[in-house]
Structure formats: structure tokens, C-alpha cells
Amino acid sequence: MGSLYYSIPLFNQRSTQLSQMYRYDSYDHKIISERVEQFRDQTQRYLAGEIPDEEFLPLRLQNGLYVQRLAPMLRIAVPYGLLSSQQVRKLAHIARVYDKGYVHFTTRQNIQLNWPMLEQVPDILAELASVEMHAIQTSGNCIRNTTTDQFAGVAVDEVEDPRPWCELIRQWSTIHPEFAFLPRKFKIAVCGSEQDRAAFLLHDIGLQLVKNHAGELGFEVFVGGGLGRTPVIGSSIRKFLPKQHLLSYLDAILRVYNRYGNRDNKYKARIKILVKAWTPEVFAQRVEAEWEHLKDGPATLTDTEISRVKSFFIAPDYQLVDNSELDKQLKTLAAENKAFCRWLERNVQPQKQPGYTSLTLSLKPAGVAPGDVTDVQLETIADLADRFSFGELRITHNQNIALTDVLKSDLYQLWQQAKVAGLATPTIGTINDMICCPGGDYCSLANAKSIPVAEAIQRKFSDLDYVYDLGDLELNISGCMNACGHHHIGHIGILGVDKKGQEWYQIQLGGSANKNASLGKVLGPSLSRDAVTDGIEKLLDVYIENRLDQESFLSTYQRIGIEKFKERVYGSTS
Amino acid sequence: MAQLLKDHQVVEDQWLMVDEQVETLPCGDILLSVCQWQQFVDQLDQHNGKIGVWLEGNAEIEEIIESLLDLPLIAIKFPKFVDGRGFSLARLLRERYQYTGELRAIGEFIRDQLYLLKRCGFNAFQFSDNIDLSEAAKSLDDFSETYQVSTDQIIPLFRRR
Numbered sequence: 001m002g003s004l005y006y007s008i009p010l011f012n013q014r015s016t017q018l019s020q021m022y023r024y025d026s027y028d029h030k031i032i033s034e035r036v037e038q039f040r041d042q043t044q045r046y047l048a049g050e051i052p053d054e055e056f057l058p059l060r061l062q063n064g065l066y067v068q069r070l071a072p073m074l075r076i077a078v079p080y081g082l083l084s085s086q087q088v089r090k091l092a093h094i095a096r097v098y099d100k101g102y103v104h105f106t107t108r109q110n111i112q113l114n115w116p117m118l119e120q121v122p123d124i125l126a127e128l129a130s131v132e133m134h135a136i137q138t139s140g141n142c143i144r145n146t147t148t149d150q151f152a153g154v155a156v157d158e159v160e161d162p163r164p165w166c167e168l169i170r171q172w173s174t175i176h177p178e179f180a181f182l183p184r185k186f187k188i189a190v191c192g193s194e195q196d197r198a199a200f201l202l203h204d205i206g207l208q209l210v211k212n213h214a215g216e217l218g219f220e221v222f223v224g225g226g227l228g229r230t231p232v233i234g235s236s237i238r239k240f241l242p243k244q245h246l247l248s249y250l251d252a253i254l255r256v257y258n259r260y261g262n263r264d265n266k267y268k269a270r271i272k273i274l275v276k277a278w279t280p281e282v283f284a285q286r287v288e289a290e291w292e293h294l295k296d297g298p299a300t301l302t303d304t305e306i307s308r309v310k311s312f313f314i315a316p317d318y319q320l321v322d323n324s325e326l327d328k329q330l331k332t333l334a335a336e337n338k339a340f341c342r343w344l345e346r347n348v349q350p351q352k353q354p355g356y357t358s359l360t361l362s363l364k365p366a367g368v369a370p371g372d373v374t375d376v377q378l379e380t381i382a383d384l385a386d387r388f389s390f391g392e393l394r395i396t397h398n399q400n401i402a403l404t405d406v407l408k409s410d411l412y413q414l415w416q417q418a419k420v421a422g423l424a425t426p427t428i429g430t431i432n433d434m435i436c437c438p439g440g441d442y443c444s445l446a447n448a449k450s451i452p453v454a455e456a457i458q459r460k461f462s463d464l465d466y467v468y469d470l471g472d473l474e475l476n477i478s479g480c481m482n483a484c485g486h487h488h489i490g491h492i493g494i495l496g497v498d499k500k501g502q503e504w505y506q507i508q509l510g511g512s513a514n515k516n517a518s519l520g521k522v523l524g525p526s527l528s529r530d531a532v533t534d535g536i537e538k539l540l541d542v543y544i545e546n547r548l549d550q551e552s553f554l555s556t557y558q559r560i561g562i563e564k565f566k567e568r569v570y571g572s573t574s
Numbered sequence: 575m576a577q578l579l580k581d582h583q584v585v586e587d588q589w590l591m592v593d594e595q596v597e598t599l600p601c602g603d604i605l606l607s608v609c610q611w612q613q614f615v616d617q618l619d620q621h622n623g624k625i626g627v628w629l630e631g632n633a634e635i636e637e638i639i640e641s642l643l644d645l646p647l648i649a650i651k652f653p654k655f656v657d658g659r660g661f662s663l664a665r666l667l668r669e670r671y672q673y674t675g676e677l678r679a680i681g682e683f684i685r686d687q688l689y690l691l692k693r694c695g696f697n698a699f700q701f702s703d704n705i706d707l708s709e710a711a712k713s714l715d716d717f718s719e720t721y722q723v724s725t726d727q728i729i730p731l732f733r734r735r
Contacts, residue, residue, distance in 0.1 A: 025735065027719055027731055027735055030718065030719045031717060031719050031720070031721065034716065034717045034718065034719070035717075038716045038717070042686060051686070055655065055684050055686070058656060059686055141656070141658075171721045171731070171732075172721060172722060174721055175690075175717065175720065175721070176721075176722055177661065177689075177690045177693035177694050177720075177722065177724045178658075178661045178662055178665055178690075178694055178724065179658070179661075180658065180661075180687075180690055181655075181656050181657065181658025181661065181687075182658060247730075251723075255662050258658055258659060258661070258662045259632070259659055259662050259663075263657055263659075293670055297723070298723050298728055298729055298730055298733065299722075299723045299730055301732070302732065302733065305732040305733075308732075
């Protein structure tokens with residue numbers, strides 16, 4: 001072992017109560033710190049010329065390190081999006097000391113540093129390990145970070161809290177000996193609620209927590225979903241998997257994929273291609289046959305372990321409050337202050353505990369790359385979490401930050417503080433809350449820039465009354481067909497394409513990431529960057545002219561079809 | 575004679591990997607492809623050394639497993655180090671079929687995979703290029719603790735913690 005060994009984390013002194021999240025024990029600390037030392041040694045051997053580039057490549061990727069257009073990029077895992085205020089302060093420190101003072105929040109609930117130095121990456125990983133964080137398997141052809149609903153544990157429509165199951169999957173997948181060199185990357189999402197906020201049908205494995213007739217907990221298992229070049233919605237291969245079999249069943253799926261997935265062509269290597277080629281029925285049979293051998297083996301979860309992991313996610317100390325009185329007070333404040341009222345409408349949502357709400361801090365003010373946060377903002381966010389949400393926060397797959405368990409009587413004060421920090425843009429779920437990848441400004445894979453497009457749209461549609469009138473509208477932008485900006489599942493999707501060295505943008509309509517997930521349809525020939533915002537405005541005009549009552553953009557589109565939109569953008573002759 | 579890592583030691587390789595094109599088997603301990611193994615099946619009883627077989631990572635072993643289990647050496651070839659099929663095949667041999675002989679990684683695997691290969695049941699490592707084996711052996715022990723069930727630790731951490 002090297003000089004660094006794990007340190008016992010200091011409990012956050014500002015928070016009166018520990019966050020409701022998994023805490024490492026000595027085993028977890030040991031595994032994560034040994035990983036840091038392993039990568040430190042690999043980095044030193046690489047820099048000494050002892051490991052060739054092509055061999056170092058998967059090693060650095062599996063520790064989160066990409067080489068990008070301008071500098072390396074380090075992707076830090078935020079398991080199922082959950083962070084403590086202490087961890088956020090550490091991220092602020094890392095952004096300041098090792099980077100240019102900001103970080104980027106991704107659609108997979110992770111965090112990216114855009115300017116780290118390769119030589120310093122082991123030190124960054126050691127800093128992360130000291131607050132129970134890591135960058136393990138955030139890239140490469142392995143099992144990636146498991147994602148879930150940002151409102152896990154507090155959502156009104158929750159069947160079961162998905163977080164303990166995500167943590168069990170995190171531990172099972174971390175440095176899994178058999179599945180570190182899969183045909184391609186592998187993403188798992190867990191959904192515990194009626195409404196899907198994790199896009200779980202668009203993952204290699206999507207797990208839906210369900211109860212059977214006897215009231216027992218289990219999972220419906222979906223495989224083969226995904227975005228990228230070949231977007232596919234996942235297929236159900238098992239209606240009910242009893243909970244204790246989760247890990248052995250995952251082993252069975254991964255083994256079938258590892259053995260039979262395509263390894264000749266990286267564009268045909270995701271599990272979705274195998275599922276499609278075999279059909280979901282045949283794939284399911286193969287998994288079941290494999291699972292026969294693994295079922296009831298040592299990987300079967302014990303009640304003790306399930307209880308142990310669940311015990312970390314117990315409810316915080318809620319106060320008994322007069323909910324209707326708090327509602328009355330809020331109503332009064334909202335009536336007096338239009339801006340606060342707007343924020344309440346768009347950024348705050350109910351949660352199941354009376355007197356408490358969940359809310360979203362927006363990382364989408366106009367003029368800032370969506371998902372970018374400065375070190376100072378991170379510290380403000382940590383302070384807000386300590387003061388108002390039991391020292392805990394969550395990253396959303398829409399690249400914002402959610403605070404849960406906020407007392408309704410604290411909302412006004414919280415809003416004022418968030419506003420000063422530029423975190424209270426009241427546009428959650430609107431056209432201005434777009435998902436956007438880093439695009440050609442940063443990413444070496446991109447065909448086109450995406451951030452300037454996002455900014456132009458935000459500037460064009462800056463009138464909040466207009467934005468609110470449009471209502472719920474998901475606009476997603478990807479700078480290339482790898483689809484990090486989830487353009488296939490935006491109600492309006494924008495895809496950057498390269499045409500003879502020039503940046504063009506293809507528009508798609510009708511995508512959706514909820515339980516009735518659908519993939520967007522291409523509107524027509526791609527537009528030049530200058531024409532994108534005008535094109536979007538025409539689409540919105542068609543919606544406004546055709547909508548019935550409170551109908552959303554998506555519902556209107558689904559009712560009237562693509563033609564009217566097409567005619568307006570390209571003219572009726574096309 | 576070439577060297578390899580076996581059971582954490584640098585040892586001399588006793589085995590000769592037989593060339594694909596041979597018409598008669600050489601003497602001594604020999605490592606055959608599945609094809610050769612079947613081709614020379616009549617001569618194997620009279621052979622004056624031990625017989626081992628090497629498999630591709632995508633080998634389907636169900637039909638030949640009975641005969642494989644009697645062999646003192648099975649090797650699994652990695653065509654590229656990023657081709658992870660051999661990891662699954664090794665676990666199948668060890669865990670499902672209880673193979674107890676030498677399980678050797680051959681081909682293009684790399685030093686930084688040793689810990690994972692060992693966990694999946696490999697106990698011998700024959701590198702394709704000339705590297706410092708005692709230095710490489712350090713990577714066998716990159717971790718002292720692990721979460722999952724695998725060949726070298728059949729009790730997952732959650733049943734031990």
C-alpha cells in the first residue's frame with residue numbers, strides 16, 4: 001500500500017443530523033482506497049512509459065478519465081444521484097484546487113471535471129475517497145453508475161424506496177471480476193414509483209419495483225433499452241423477480257451478454273442489439289437457463305443485508321406541523337410576491353410527508369451551460385442543504401439539483417437565498433429547463449456545438465409568461481448521435497450533425513421518457529444553427545394554435561401528428 | 575524454456591503448445607486446440623506426456639465438458655485483452671463444472687487484469703510478451719477485499735460483514 005490509507009470521515013458539524021444515505025464501513029473504505037492506490041500505481045507506470053496507450057485506455061476509463069478536446073475529463077460517480085453537504089463541499093474544494101472552479105452535472109446523475117491534470121487524478125480520487133466517493137466505472141465497457149428517481153424516498157407515488165436497491169447494485173457492480181470487459185458500456189436504472197423519473201426503460205437493464213398479489217416485493221425486469229445511435233425502448237423479460245434474487249439474476253443477464261454480445265462492431269455491441277437479434281423471448285429464455293444454475297446460490301440476498309442497507313435510508317426527524325396552516329401562509333406569501341409564486345409553481349412539488357416539500361434548484365439560468373455549477377455555488381448548495389434539507393441533496397437526470405424534506409415554512413427563506421446564488425430560475429419542466437450535453441465546445445466525439453444552441457433558445461424564449469403558457473415541455477439537445485443529451489426522448493429533440501464540416505441540427509418531435517416511453521420522429525432536413533430558434537418558434541406556434549384546453553405540447557403532437565409542424569417549418573411545398 | 579506465473583510463483587513452463595499444422599504429435603506435455611484434441615483422439619492414450627487443451631473465449635463447452643474435466647491443464651486464450659469472454663468461461667469451468675486442474679490464461683491479456691483473472695479462477699498466466707513476471711505478480715493482489723461472489727471467494731461480502 002502507498003502512503004494514503006482510508007481516513008474515517010469527519011461528520012459534518014454544521015448539520016444536526018446525519019444525511020439519510022449509505023455510510024461506508026471499514027470494508028467499503030478499504031475497497032475504495034485500494035482502488036485509488038491501484039490507479040495511482042497504474043498512472044505512474046503509464047507516465048514512466050511502462051504501460052502503452054492502448055492498455056492504459058480502459059484502465060483510465062474505468063476510473064472515470066477521458067481524454068477530451070481540450071484536456072482530460074474526469075467523471076465522478078454520484079451513486080443514484082445522492083450527495084451529502086459534506087461531499088458537495090469536497091467537490092467545491094476539488095473544483096477550486098484541481099480544476100477551473102466549476103463542475104458539470106450530467107444526465108446520468110454524475111459530475112464531470114473538465115480540466116483536471118492526469119498527474120493529479122490519483123490525488124483527486126484520494127480526496128473523493130475521504131468523503132466516500134469515487135470515479136469507479138463511470139466510463140469504459142463495464143457496469144456504470146446505477147441511477148434512479150431524484151425524489152426517491154419522498155415521492156408521493158412511490159411503491160418502494162429504490163435507494164437501498166441501488167446501493168446493493170452499486171456494491172455488486174463495483175470491481176465485478178467477471179464483467180469489467182463487456183462488449184460495451186452497461187447502464188442500470190431502478191424505478192420505484194408510478195411515474196418514471198429515471199428513464200429506466202432506456203437503460204440496458206431497467207428495474208421496476210413492484211409488489212405481487214401476495215404483497216411481496218420484487219422487480220419487473222426490462223432489458224435492451226437505450227439511446228445512442230439505435231434508440232430502443234426496453235423489453236420486459238420477467239414480470240416478477242422476488243427481491244432476494246436480484247443479484248443472481250443480474251449476474252445471469254450480464255453473463256449471457258458478456259458471452260454472446262457482439263464484439264466485432266462497437267455500434268452493434270450494446271445489449272439492445274443482442275436482445276433484438278434473439279428477440280426478447282429468446283433472450284429471456286437464455287437468461288432463465290443461466291439463472292437456473294445461480295438461483296439460490298450464495299449471491300441470494302439475505303434479510304439481514306437488505307435490512308442493513310435499508311437502515312441507512314430511514315426517514316429524517318420530521319416535525320409534526322399544521323400542514324393546512326403552512327399552506328395558508330404560503331398562499332399569502334405567494335399572493336404578495338409574483339416571482340416567489342412562479343418559483344413555487346414550477347420548482348416545488350409535494351412529497352408524501354405532511355408539511356414538507358421537495359424542490360428543484362435550477363442549473364439552467366440563461367447564459368450558463370446547462371448543468372454547470374461554480375465552486376461558490378456548490379458551497380451555497382451545501383449550506384442550503386444543511387439549513388433546509390437535512391444535509392442532503394440529489395442530482396436529477398435533467399441536470400438540476402433536488403432538495404427534499406424541506407419544511408413549507410422554510411420555502412420563502414430558501415428561495416431568497418437560492419435566488420442570490422443564481423439557483424432559483426423558475427423554469428423547471430419548461431422549454432428553458434433543457435437537457436444539453438457539453439457538445440462540441442468540450443467533447444471530442446461531438447459533431448456540433450450544443451451549448452450555444454441551448455443559450456440561443458433560452459434567450460429567444462426569455463419571456464416567462466410565454467414560457468409558462470407553453471407549460472411542460474422537454475427540449476433535449478445532443479451534439480452527436482451518441483445522444484448524451486437524450487434528444488430521442490425530448491418532446492422536442494435537437495441533434496447536432498456534421499455536414500461537410502459544417503454544424504447542422506436535426507429536429508425530432510414526440511419523444512418521451514415516461515412509462516409510455518416513445519422515441520422522437522425526425523421532422524425533416526436539418527437546419528443551420530441560425531435557423532434553429534426560428535424553427536422552434538414555428539413549432540411552438542403550431543402547438544399554441546392547435547392545443548385544446550390545458551393540453552401539453554406532447555399531447556397536442558400525439559393528437560395532430562407531425563405534418564402540421566412539418567409544413568410550418570419547411571413550407572407546404574416540401 | 576519460457577516462464578509463466580503459476581500459483582503466485584514464477585515457474586518454468588513444462589508445456590508445449592502444439593502448432594496448428596502438425597501431422598504428428600510432439601513428445602512431452604502438450605497443449606492442444608480443441609480441433610487437434612479431436613483430430614488426434616486415437617493417439618492420446620499412447621502419448622508419452624500429459625495432454626492439455628486450450629479454448630477460445632467463445633467456446634461452447636457443454637458437449638465436451640466431461641472430457642475436459644479430466645485434463646490437468648485447460649488454457650483460455652484472450653484474442654485481445656478487452657475481450658472479456660474468457661472471464662465468464664473460466665468461472666463456468668471452476669464454479670459450474672468444478673474443474674480443479676490448472677486454468678491458464680494465454681494470449682493478449684495484460685498485467686492489470688491479473689487480479690480479476692485470478693478472481694475468476696485462473697491460477698496460471700502465460701504472457702504473450704516478455705515481461706518482468708515477479709513485478710507483474712504484484713497486480714494479483716491489488717485488492718484485499720471484494721464485494722462479489724466469485725471463484726476465489728464464494729461467500730459475498732454481505733454474508734461476511
